[in-house]
Amino acid sequence: MFSWRHNLQGDTGMYNVRMGSGLGWRISVMAAAVALSGGVAAESVPGPTGEAAEVWGRTTIARPAAEWDENGKPAKIEFDFGDFKMWARKKGGWQIEGWLHHRGLLCGTYYVAVRFGIGDAGCNNVKWLSDPRYVTQRVQCNNASVLHSGGDVEFPHAAQFADITCAERIVRCTGNCQLSFQGDKPGGVPYPTQPRGP
Numbered sequence: 001m002f003s004w005r006h007n008l009q010g011d012t013g014m015y016n017v018r019m020g021s022g023l024g025w026r027i028s029v030m031a032a033a034v035a036l037s038g039g040v041a042a043e044s045v046p047g048p049t050g051e052a053a054e055v056w057g058r059t060t061i062a063r064p065a066a067e068w069d070e071n072g073k074p075a076k077i078e079f080d081f082g083d084f085k086m087w088a089r090k091k092g093g094w095q096i097e098g099w100l101h102h103r104g105l106l107c108g109t110y111y112v113a114v115r116f117g118i119g120d121a122g123c124n125n126v127k128w129l130s131d132p133r134y135v136t137q138r139v140q141c142n143n144a145s146v147l148h149s150g151g152d153v154e155f156p157h158a159a160q161f162a163d164i165t166c167a168e169r170i171v172r173c174t175g176n177c178q179l180s181f182q183g184d185k186p187g188g189v190p191y192p193t194q195p196r197g198p
Contacts, residue, residue, distance in 0.1 A: 053172045054172070054173045054177040054179075055170065055172050055173075056171045056172075056179065057168055057169070057170045057171075058082070058084075058168065059123045059126070059166055060079050060080060060081050060082075060166070060167060060168075061079070061121070061123055061165060061166060062077040062165050062166060063077065063078050063079070063080070064076070064077055064078075065077060065078045065087065067089070069090065074090075075090050075091065076088070076089045076090070076092075077161075079167045079169075083099070083169075084096055084098030084112075084169050085097055085098065086114065086167060088155050088164075089155060090158055090161040091155075091158065092153070092154075092155060093151055093153040093154060093155060094155050095149065095150070096112065096114050096148075096150060096151060097147065097149040098147070098148055098149075099145055099146070099148070100112075100138075100140065100145070100148055100171065100180075101144075101146075101179070101180040102140035102141065102142075102143065102144050102146070102180075103143060103179070103180055104141075104143065104176060106175070106176035106178075107139050107141035107175055107176060108140055108141075108173045108175040108177045108178060108179070109137065109139050109140075109173065109175050110137070110138050110139075110140055110146075110171060110172070110173050110179070111171070111172045111173070112134070112148045112150065112169065112170070113133055113135065113169075113170040113172065114135065114167060114168065114169055115128050115129070115131065115132045115133065115170075116128070116130070116157050116167050117129055117164070117165070117166045117167070118164060118165055118166070119165050123165065123166040126168075129160060129164075130156065130157070132168070132170050135151060136148040136149065136150045
């Protein structure tokens with residue numbers, strides 16, 4: 001039997017790993033790898049495939065931000081999903097950001113997707129301009145709270161910008177899905193809230 005002990009410093013804290021022979025060694029290595037793994041945020045993240053997934057969705061209205069173009073029309077719109085915030089610029093990018101809290105020891109893989117649409121003032125009867133676009137993929141374990149943030153440098157619906165009234169934030173999960181959404185306390189400190197369903 002051999003033993004090796006090392007403290008690993010990750011971006012979310014310090015992890016103490018003790019390696020020996022047997023099952024305990026494999027669990028320690030897997031836990032350290034999961035704890036130190038980062039998320040994937042790219043132009044487009046592939047969504048979950050081939051596995052049953054739990055889905056949580058929330059739709060909200062577009063609100064003009066304090067940014068105007070040369071004609072005095074809004075150049076930026078914002079969306080407040082409560083647990084996530086998002087913005088989009090007519091001539092520029094878009095971004096979504098929010099916290100997800102995983103309850104429990106076993107891991108789940110969480111994906112965040114968005115889509116934009118045109119509908120009435122209450123976001124009823126929405127005509128979606130595209131399928132949901134996945135922007136983050138994160139493995140979460142051990143009661144981890146993780147910031148999901150993603151977007152793109154170009155807004156894909158610039159031609160319909162003035163007509164956009166709604167957006168939808170979609171969270172999908174595969175594996176051990178134990179989700180609570182996050183909010184912000186004063187000072188930006190995340191805290192768990194009650195889980196929300198579809």
